[in-house]
Amino acid sequence: MITLLDYGAGNVLSVINAIESLGETVKTVNSGDDIVSAEKLVFPGVGAFGNMMAILRDKGYLQPLKAYLDANRPFLGICLGLHALFGKSDEAEDIQGIGFCSGSVKRFATDLSVPHIGWNGINVKKPSFIFDGLDGDEKVYFVHSYHVVPEDDSIILTTTDYGYEFVSSIQRGNVIATQFHPEKSGRTGLKILENFLAGATGEVMPPHVSEGTRLARRIIACLDVRTNDQGDLVVTKGDQYDVREGGSVRNLGKPVDLAGRYYEEGADEITFLNITGFRDFPLKDMPMLEVLKQTSQNVFVPLTIGGGIRDYTDKDGRTYSALEVASEYFRSGADKISIGSDAVLAVEEYLERGQKTGRSSIEQISRVYGNQAVVISVDPRRVYVNTPGETSHHVIETGIPGPGGERYCWYQCTIKGGREGRDLDAVTLVQVCEKLGAGEILLNCIDRDGTNSGFDLELINMIKAAASIPVIASSGAGCEEHFYQVFSGTSAESALAAGIFHRREVPIMAVKKYLRKRGIEVRA
Known part of the structure; x- marks a missing residue:
């Protein structure tokens, strides 16, 4: 016992x-x-x-x-x-x-x-x-x-x-x-x-004693989970955030089974994004909680859950804090929670007031669980401008010109699954979220999502220069070379992919083998 x-x-x-x-x-x-x-x-x-x-x-x-x-x-x-x-x-x-x-x-x-x-x-x-x-x-x-x-x-x-x-x-x-x-x-x-x-059975010294260690770059498998038209909880994948194909939700399998497969295939971490979270009340969302509970029985790598983690008032008028919502996920097996749209709204309130309120979901959760438990999920898209002076937002000179030949762009934050743009740039978002208590950045890119064209290295380098917390690069992975590009061309600590792992187009261990051959530190 x-x-x-x-x-x-x-x-x-x-x-x-x-x-x-x-x-x-x-x-x-x-x-x-x-x-x-x-x-x-x-x-x-x-x-x-x-x-x-x-x-x-x-x-x-x-x-x-x-x-x-x-x-x-x-x-x-x-x-x-x-x-x-x-x-x-x-x-x-x-x-x-x-x-x-x-x-x-x-x-x-x-x-x-x-x-x-x-x-x-x-x-x-x-x-x-x-x-x-x-x-x-x-x-x-x-x-x-x-x-x-x-x-x-x-x-x-x-x-x-x-x-x-x-x-x-x-x-x-x-x-x-x-x-x-x-x-x-x-x-x-x-x-x-x-x-x-x-218990003690004798003192043991491992045969290989290191004289220095290196942090591995993480390969993270992501599962976008939602309810399909039949009411079943399924893993799906969108192209630029559109998850429907021929009018129906793409069904790429059952979440628990896929998570178990990724663990066996060598994923360093698994992320569940509950993309119906903004419609369904998480504390009543028993299927998602059950997915976490079942997954944690056999998957012994970190699990992150995102979607719908914010303050709620239910139909009976009872109010639940973001902390209560997150706590339910933690008790069900999550190690970290990911906050998306609510992080944008929290930053907008911070900028309007000029100070912390202590009430944002980021502050509530990090105060109890530590900042290492709070991930912010950033969903930006490029906005091109002819000159930096056209906008007050953080601008970069880009090697990927806009449709009119524009040489500059800024990254606009979005909410509601990318459907609504806000007057807020990604640099400001991550800097304020770090002040509020976020401990990690899941950096998506709407322009690259589902394109298999590679990560947006310009965006990643921009955010890495602006923040001191770890960054997970996301959106655009289509082959092993793309993972090498993001780890050799940026200092991102991790890279995340979804569709290519779901469909076995690129096996996780093939990515690690490719990286190891090119001198990138990865977990065996």
Whole structure:
């Protein structure tokens, strides 16, 4: 029996599913006594440090947890569950941590994009039973803006490089904690979890010990999910956002089956875009929630969900906040949520008021779950101008002239699935969203969507120069070379595709093999 400390924030369903897939049963903590009686305790911290510590105190979990740790009993902390072991964090300077380990939690001080999101390696610093069956050159999944700085080097189990070397896991006796997410690290992560569940069987040093790690560029499979005319939830794909063909919605398969296939084929992440989200009320949208629940049972890579995540008032007059909507998705298996039209409206309100309100969906969700859980989905289209002086928007000189030979353009933000343009450019959108608390950008391009003509590198470079958070390049992939172009021609951390993966026109592993041959770091 494994006891799981779920304090109510983030996706712990994936941790439960991962443990149960290994043949164990899971009991969640409902009182301090459950911690005291635990045989093995798993603490998958998700969200923000201050919010986590406040909940642990309010629920009466702190003292039993301290006693459990001090007794050197089997413990696995994950991500924020690692941070909690230390006394203080830059994320909430006035909040005291558990203090089991001496040291602190610091924000990344690097020119690289923060949060650190994606698949990176580990430098093993000392032997541990947790490494049994590993080669040492595997990659595991990270998503964080802060890292621990222990005062005692002897507890450092692994380090990882991102701008500089940081501590990515610790072990002190039977207490182990990782910055990376084993439950989201595919078969490697499952093996690490299996080793923890089995218990110490001897100290193991992997045969390959790295002397430096590299972050992999992510290949993300996207599933556009909507209800077809028969009421079934299907995966579809549009050309420039038109999902109909011959009057009917294109049906490319069942979401759960396709997501499972992508996991087996090597996708680094899977994104569900619920493109009926603006019509249907998400908390009543049980099919989409069920898709997430079923997918997370067998898919152990990150899952992102977008569509309809905003404040709602139902037909009975009850109002739900964007935070409540997002929480339902997280509880159903999502790791990140993607906000589209509502992000545009939030930025427009910010520009009108000249300040944050604290009420936007981005602010609400990032305050509880951390900015790493919030993705903004940008749907821009090109607007050509003859000279930069024709508009007040951010303009680039383009190598792709307009229909009248125009040499300049700006990127207009849209809402409602690209059907309505706004007086807002993509640069302003991402810069304000970053201030509001977004942690990642899903950068689409209406002009390229479904064209198989390659990514809009000019747009991607423009946004990368304007923002300090990671960018997922989307729209236009048609062959392996397009992925090489986006990774060699821009600093985008990830690239996303939909139709070519659905139809097996370009297999995911073929993309990775092509990139690896050309020197682009990818996960095997």
